[in-house]
Amino acid sequence: MLVLKNVSKTYDKKKKVVDNISLEINKGEIIGFIGPNGAGKTTTIKMITGIIAPTEGSIEINGMDISKTPIEAKKNFTFVPDHPTIFDAIKGIDYLNFIADMYEVSIKDRRERIEKFTKAFQIYDALPQTVSSYSHGMRQKLLISGALLPNPNLFILDEPLVGLDPHSARILKDLMKEHCEKGGTIFFSSHGLEVVENLCDRVAIIHKGKLIACDVLENIKKSKDITLEEVFLEMTKDE
C-alpha cells in the first residue's frame, strides 16, 4: 500500500534530515512512526503526502508514484497534519462537503459519515458555524472527520492525539482501529508511546533521520517485561 525506497531529504544542500529510509506498509496494517524531536517524522510524512519532494528515492502509494502521478496517488490517501489549519471563513459543514466533492463521495455516504464522525466527536451541532468560532480541538476534530469521510485506502496522521481531550482521543483511537478492521491502512506519527504500543501492528523508529527499527512490537521489545518507552529511550539515547 505504501512503499518508500531509499528516501532522503536534504535541506539547503547540506542538512540531511531524512537519510535513506526504506519502508513497506501492507494493506490493513496500522503503523506507528516514532522518534525524538527533530528526528525527521514530519519531513518524512510531508514527502509521503507530496507536500515536499524527496531529494533522493521514490515513494509509491497503492502502486502510484507520488512525484510522477501525484493526482492519482493522492486519491488513495487522506492526511491530518500536526497543526489544524483550516480557512477561518468556511462553515464546518461546507468544509466537509468540499472534501466529499473532491473525493467524489456520494450524497448518501457523505450524509451518513458526516453524521457518524461529527456526532462521535461532538462537533455536529457546530457544523453550521464558521471555523473561526472553533476551538483548537474542534478544528482538529473537523479535520479528522474530513479525512475519514472519503474512507481512504491509506489514512496518514501527524501527531493526531495532541490537543485532543481524553474522550476525543478515545474516539479517534476507536475509529482508527475500525478503519483498519475494514481493510484500511494507517500510518501515523506520535510521541504517545503507550498509544502506539496499544494500537499498532508494527512500529517504525526514526532517529537522526535514519530508520533504526521497523518491526512488530514483540521483536522490537525482545522481552515482554519491558515497555516500548524503555526500548525507545535506550535506542535513541545520545552516546
Ligand SMILES: Nc1ncnc2c1ncn2[C@@H]1O[C@H](COP(=O)(O)OP(=O)(O)OP(=O)(O)O)[C@@H](O)[C@H]1O
Ligand atoms: N524547511 C526546513 N528547512 C530546513 N530544515 C528543516 C525544515 N523543516 C524541518 N527542518 C529540520 O529537519 C529536521 C527534522 O524535522 P522534522 O519536523 O521532520 O522532525 P520531527 O521528527 O517531526 O520532530 P518533532 O517531533 O519535534 O515534531 C529538524 O532538524 C528540523 O530543524
